[in-house]
Ligand code: NAD
């Protein structure tokens with residue numbers, strides 16, 4: 001155990017972004033022990049890590065982050081030196097249906113981890129607690145402007161309210177107890193292993209199966225999309241070289257209205273599936289808007305770029321094409337995660353609109 005230069009606890013490592021972070025850490029830092037701690041909710045899937053889970057420096061612990069005794073045991077058993085915290089309930093629509101799970105995991109679970117890290121690391125140095133958060137904490141933009149690290153918090157959905165609350169607790173633990181925290185707030189991610197309840201993987205799935213493409217409202221809401229591996233590289237940079245007590249915004253200046261994006265995906269998939277161009281667009285179905293739907297998100301990542309030299313590695317069109325290929329080539333993964341309660345949940349969500 002002591003041969004490892006760091007023993008990093010990654011929470012939520014079986015999820016979308018967490019699995020990319022773990023893959024990157026295992027590849028780049030063979031001298032670290034990487035402990036993946038995940039409850040395996042509907043969104044967690046160990047198959048996301050099947051290409052790396054036999055590496056000697058990887059461990060998995062099935063634990064709920066609200067379970068204080070179990071978390072304390074993990075810190076002690078693995079002599080955890082650092083935390084990268086990604087575990088969360090992450091879907092806005094689910095938070096509108098039922099906010100309490102979001103309060104429990106995102107707020108109570110985060111405070112639980114902070115408390116245990118603070119107690120475990122008491123009196124020793126060189127630790128990092130990196131909290132991974134979202135740009136949604138800043139609320140909604142009008143036509144102009146970008147979110148910077150000094151934009152006031154103004155969360156509008158139960159999801160973003162729970163993430164904003166967790167961010168406040170992370171800062172409170174830094175100021176009150178001197179816990180060595182770092183924070184990142186990222187825009188919408190896309191890429192492989194993304195659970196098909198979020199816009200891009202849901203649309204890929206429905207286009208492939210000739211199902212309706214539910215576009216909320218007029219489709220004119222704007223999101224700023226980033227390749228998930230570029231988010232993982234930003235987390236790597238901030239975790240290692242970011243300043244303690246600081247927040248860094250992460251994003252790639254890549255704004256799309258939802259309808260533009262869905263039409264782009266339709267045409268891309270028409271080509272890949274050998275359909276006539278324009279055929280999949282016929283599946284677009286405008287449905288009742290999301291309650292409290294944030295109009296526009298867009299990130300200014302200048303601080304991260306200037307201080308740490310980070311920049312995105314891939315153009316959106318190329319990343320999207322790779323993402324579609326991944327989904328078409330990984331039908332077993334899609335079938336596994338969309339079986340069971342997924343279909344029931346989606347039929348219900350869709351019929352409710
Ligand atoms: P995800 O839903 O794909 O994965 C979340 C993971 O957390 C799952 O593996 C799940 O099993 C686990 N989990 C949930 N509740 C848990 C609990 N109580 N105890 C232990 N594990 C639990 O989410 P994601 O999209 O990978 O997001 C990861 C993090 O990044 C979240 O904190 C999210 O707020 C943040 N984030 C996401 C995006 C995005 O575009 N997806 C953008 C910015 C920030």
Ligand code: TYD
Nearest residue numbers: 092188197198199200214215216221223258
């Ligand atoms: P989503 O992927 O849920 O991410 P977030 O709400 O956290 O930004 O949604 C992205 C955008 O796509 C958002 O404006 C809502 C919209 N959307 C649809 O129009 N239809 C859908 O079926 C989904 C899931 C999202």
